[in-house]
Amino acid sequence: MNLIELGIEKGIIKFDEEQNFITYIQQNKKRNYNNPEEKVQAETFLTLVLIYGYPEKRIKQFVSVQMGSETKEADLIVYNDDDCHSTHILVECKKEDLTDQQFNIAVDQAYSYAVAEGAKYVWTTSRIKNQYYEVPTEKPKSRIEIPDIPQYGIDKLAPYKYVKGGFSQLDNQTNIVSEPNEKNTQKFFELQVVSESELTKIFIQSHQALWGGGQRNPSVAFDELDKLIFCKIWDEKHPRKTGEPYDFQIFRDEDPEDLLKRVKAIYAIGEKEAPEVFKDGITLTAQETLTIVKYFQRINLNKTDLDSKGKAFETFMGSYFRGDFGQYFTPRPIVKFIVDSLPITHKARVLDTSCGSGGFLLYALDKVREQASEYYDVIKDEKDHYKHWHDFAEKNLFGIEINDQIARTAKMNMIIHDDGHTNVIASDGLVTDEEMQANSKNKEFKYNSFDYIITNPPFGSSIKQTEKAYMHNYSLSKKEIDWLNPKDTKETIRDSQSTEVLFIEQCYKFLVEGGYLAVVIPDGILTNSSMQYVRDNIEEMYRIVAVVSMPQTAFSATGAGVKSSVMFLRKHKAKQTEKINNQKNKLKIDLKIENKYIKTIDAWDKEKTVAIKELERLAKLNNPNAPKKDITALIKDDKTTLQQQFTEKVNLLKEEMTEKYFEAKQNLLDDYPIFMAIAEDIGYDATGRETKTNELVEIGTELQKFITHINKTEK
Structure with missing residues (x-):
């Protein structure tokens, strides 16, 4: 039961049949519930009554406030007395979709109303963000920011708001207070689990606050937000006793510089524990750090539903990366189709050689997490369930990303999904395994060691021999000997080669014999006569399992119009490759x-x-x-x-x-069947808008059966 439902049950509010209008029963006021601000106001009113314990009769809504010659309206006023003469708290409610600048204007407005009304405390809320102030009795009435407003019957303000094992405000909609606080004891709060939409807004609005409409490069803002989210997650995981406060929050009588020092101390621990993630120090100012802490301090990222967390972060990344970094995102239906089609288990070693933000890795992790539920009860066998999928994430899931910033994003994405981040490295995916190991200090990136590679390598770019010394390591970078030209007797290195072609060979090197590669490739590799030598090499290196053609619009929404297919390949044994050759x-x-x-x-x-x-x-x-x-x-x-x-x-x-x-x-050559399919509708159109049909679901089901048959019959 949530606040709105409880408010209805206790007769505090009611709705019309269509839920278009809300009526506050104590004041007998009917309001338009379709107004975004009204939704925030309703929850805020119920929070004051059901969470903070204030009597309804001491709360008035939509109160006229005299500001000089003008009359304004305060959203909510909480009074000290039943006659509502002595103002205690003034509350200003704003819609959720508010920029940081607009929120600050609302703070100024609320504070001026509070001074005019003689209020002792001010609360400005958009539900996504909350700020609280104490108004001094003496002049000048300079603002004193505080962690929270007092609960009913409390005279002394607490030094902080959030502690381990504290009062669960909305966690699973339990422990909601419905009576005034008669013991006069301060209640501290546990961190809140939030919805996908709310978390998305927190991500987007906090990034916009750092970006500042152009004051800071969006890319730099994203990096700095990354660091603070790392700190937030790290702080939640840090062992502490019940009743001890979390560090990633505002403390009373604290300077922003003190908060920054505390956050940097969390970051310093992270630098020691996970140096591949915590590389560069925090460069934000104390005030900017304070701004971000206000957005995140109340939420519990670790306990928020994994799927909701992942979707929220993906939506946020999509809104940020759309444009220059669009190539790093493979549409969700294609990723799901590829991962669902392969028999990946918790024992398999899985790699994405061009992992971008980590989409393929996360789907593989989700697949193994679902498998854990087949063996263990999530609650009764919690430890075994956790170990089943978490060991896979920590020891068997790997990613390579050439762009350092995107690699950090993938690590953060993995952390948000509860670990696995240590096996994402920032590296050119085409250097040798030895060079990767040396640069990343991760010895697990070894040739001939992965069971599955799931990837969407970058299309269209070329590697030039004059720029990359590793070209000679690839057979596909060499000009093949023309068997019909008597004078052509030795191989020469090509001037350049496309990245997607080289990745096909690099994946072959990383796979174990019998391992599977599922790769998104441009159709030119399959159809152009000039690419025949690539197809020849593929049939020598791999058993071609399946080719599934994607619609022309598959990547249009991410700015790529290249016609593509997904190719499933199984690495031949060395003897088979030699035999074919x-x-x-x-x-x-x-x-x-x-x-x-x-x-x-x-x-x-x-x-x-x-x-x-x-x-x-x-x-x-x-x-x-x-x-x-x-x-x-x-x-x-x-x-x-x-x-x-x-x-x-x-x-x-x-x-x-x-x-x-x-x-x-x-x-x-040995004859074998190849699974062929054409998908015309894969769940979205050229703009990314969802359609009613996704043919990849049915294709994937049949492909799973086909691969199972291959694994049973082709040893």
Whole structure:
């Protein structure tokens, strides 16, 4: 039961049938509940009565306040007496979607009303953010910010508001006070579990407060917010006795500098415990730190529902990263389809070589968490349930992200989902495993060690040999020997190669034999004739399991219009790769011998040479006194024609040989079924708006069965 429901049950408020209007029964005032401010006002009124214990008869709403020659309206006034003559607390309510600047204006407004009314305390609330002040009795009436307003019957203000094991205001909607505080004892509060929408607003509004509409780079603001959220989560996890206060909150009679020191002390612990996360120090001012603490101090990030937390953070990241960083996000339906299709368990080692903000890793974690519920009761077997999925997160889940800021975001995303962050590293995903281990100090990033790789590598960018020394490490960065060109006998390094192509080979190196790669690739790899060598390499390295075509609009909402597919591949055993390679090489040699390819080319070349010499002889015969250069000029066009005819014949023969090769290869190599599907509607349109159909659900169900069959029958 929440506050609104309890208020109805106790006869404090009532609604019309359509829930369009709320009536405050004590004052018999009917208000429009569709007004965003009214929703905040209703909860604030009920908080004063049901949580803080103030009698209804001592609370008035929509009170006229005389400000000089103007008459204003205070949202709520709490009085010291039953006759409502002596003002105790003045409350100003604002809608939830409020910028920090607008909230500060509301604070100024409320304080001026409080001074005019002779109130002792001021509370300004948007529900997302709360600020409390004590108004001194003597002049000048300078503001004194306090952790909370007093509860009913309390004369002395508490030094802080939130303690471990404190009063659970709305946790699971229990322990709500409905009677005045007769013992005159201060109640401290436990941190609150909040909804997905509320948490999203907290993330967005706190980031906007740091960004300041352009005073700070949004990217820097995001980093600094990251650090404070790390501190918040760290503080919640820090062991403390029941009744001890949390550090990530405002204390009474404290300077903002004191708060900053306390937050930095939390951060210093994090720097020692998780140096890969806590790298750069906090650069925020004391006032900025205070602003963010006000947004987060009341909420319990660790106990807020994991799915709600994840969705809230994802929505926030989407609103921030949309644009320049859109490429780091794979749409949720595609991520879910890939993870659901693979038989990932808590014992599997899972890697994303281009993890971005960690979407694939989080879905893999959620999958294993759901599996834990199949074996253990969440409540009765809490420790075993937790160990099942948490060990997977801590020891078996890995991510690589080239952008240091995005890597930190992925770590934070993992922390919000309760750990696993230590195995996300900031690194170029294409360097060798040894270099990754050396740079990250994480020895787990080893070739031939991962069971599953789930990834969406960056499209369209190229790695140049002149820029990256590791190009020579990749077979796919080398120009393949043309088996139909007798003069082409050695490999050379390409000037450049696309990142998505190199990642296909890098993933092969990281996988164990029999391990699975699920990768989003541009369709050009599958269809362009110039990419045939890539497809040849794929069939040597992998057993092609499935190709699922995505609609053209799959990545439109993130700013990418490249037509793409998801390819599922299973790494061959080394012997199988060698066997395929040998079979193909032998086939090429046999075809050239059977078709007398070299002899035919040589014969045509001799014919061409003889024909050219005949042209020279006739030209000299007809022009006996002409110098050699004139003879060359005379036969130039005819010589070019002969060369073109020779080239056309050779190219035609090459095409015939290539066709014979592919036809023979089809019969030669081991035949196996490949799962093929085309998804036209995957749950959203080009703008990202949800549609009613998601064909990936049904495709994924069938693909799961197909992969299960492969695992049983193809050893």
